[in-house]
Amino acid sequence: MRFAENTLKNLSSSFTGVQVDPINYMQATDKELVMSCRQGNESSWQALVDRYQRLVYAVPRRAGLNEDQAGEVFQEVFVTLFEKMNEITQPDRLHAWLVTTARRKTWRLLSKERSHQSIQTGEDDEPLVVVDDSPLPDEALVRLEEQHRVRTALASLDDRCQQLLTMLYYQTETPPYSEIAAMLGMPEGSIGPTRARCFKKLLKLLGK
Amino acid sequence: MNIFSPHIPFSELTALAEKQSETSPEATAHLAFCSECSSQLQLIRQTIGFMRSDTAEDAPAEFIQQAKSVFRRKVVAHGPSLLQVIIASLTFDSLTNAPAFGLRSQTTAGRQLIYSTETADIDVRVSPENDQWQIAGQLLGEDCPGGDVELEGDDFSASAELNELCEFSFGSVPAGAYKISIRTTDQLIQTPRLELG
Secondary structure (H helix, E strand, O other), X not given: OOOOHHHHHHHHHHOOOOOOOOOOOOOOOHHHHHHHHHOOOHHHHHHHXXXXXXXXXXXXXXXXXXXXXXXXXXXXXXXXXXXXXXXXXXXXXXHHHHHHHHHHHHHHHHHHHHHHHHHHHOOOOOOOOOOOOOOOOHHHHHHHHXXXXXXXXXXXXXXXXXXXXXXXXXXXXXXXXXXXXXXXXXXXXXXHHHHHHHHHHXXXXXXX | OOOOOOOOOHHHHHHHHOOOOOOXXXXXXXXXXXXXXXXXXXXXXXXXXXXXXXOOOOOOHHHHHHHHHHHHHHHHHHOOOOOEEEEOEEEEEOOOOOOOOEEOOOOOOOEEEEEEOOOOEEEEEEEEEOOEEEEEEEEEOOOOOOOEEEEEEOOOEEEEEOOOOOEEEEXXXXXXXXXEEEEOOOEEEEOOOEEEO
């Protein structure tokens, strides 16, 4: 793949007005990061990988692929993203593009595995137990995308809010408030109001 | 709800969403007719649900690293247009001791050529190898960023990687006119065509 200069210029002109430099990688929008990647900024590429690694990896894992297979899909998705960087016309929908691409590559790998296994076993053999035919229903992918959006918005909050909401909602078991208060160095009575303030900020970032 | 606002305070909604507090009869009645408060409560519950059900794991660190390196690998391999393209000029030729672009086939001894840019020099040595040629060279500069080298002719082309000393070599090169391109992470240095044979 080549970052064709003409294509770059043409696409760049469609997004005029987007300030990409200087860039705060944590706060930058997907559109800003994509624009910056197109201008050859490697740090923006790394920020995109960091931002989406969990989501892209979750798709093949959710379909039942093992770590190595999921790794194969993961690499293919990011290579494709790099190669198609100039063709993405809706950078603000990058999460959906990545999920769709990861799903296609997962399916492709699954069907390759199946055909390989059927050749090995032959028609008369017992059918092999393979992963579900439809391991990635739309609703599961939509949920993954939403979870990603929330996590990304959370990462944009200040440290205190991040810590508090993580302790409250991302732990298998929510620690007692006394423990949270001690860890965050705040009175136990402040947890409720702080949580509300943090939640308000989170919903604002989510555009809700 | 108080004298200043007809709605349930946001902090109370978050507590309700977590089911930390019993919904009072007033709040229940209010939620029944206030779509603003009930939809906000629903939104908070949904968001909490997304967080609590998010069991996605980080990709292994080596996968992430490989994905990050895609940018550099592809840039080096294919040379995006954003690289600074520099045409090096011939500043020394041991054969003529002056800029020259031809190398006669009857030349039997090795020949040294130096191509220069503002920031680096390329030392190229050409020697006959049976009926063909060997080209060896080195990118001279303050440091060696790594990269690859392409030898491009009309009928023959080859590529090589810069080693840790920024050296490269091509063997069994047939006669022809060749351009040498060295791609580092941020530069593409090209030489004028050098004629062999």
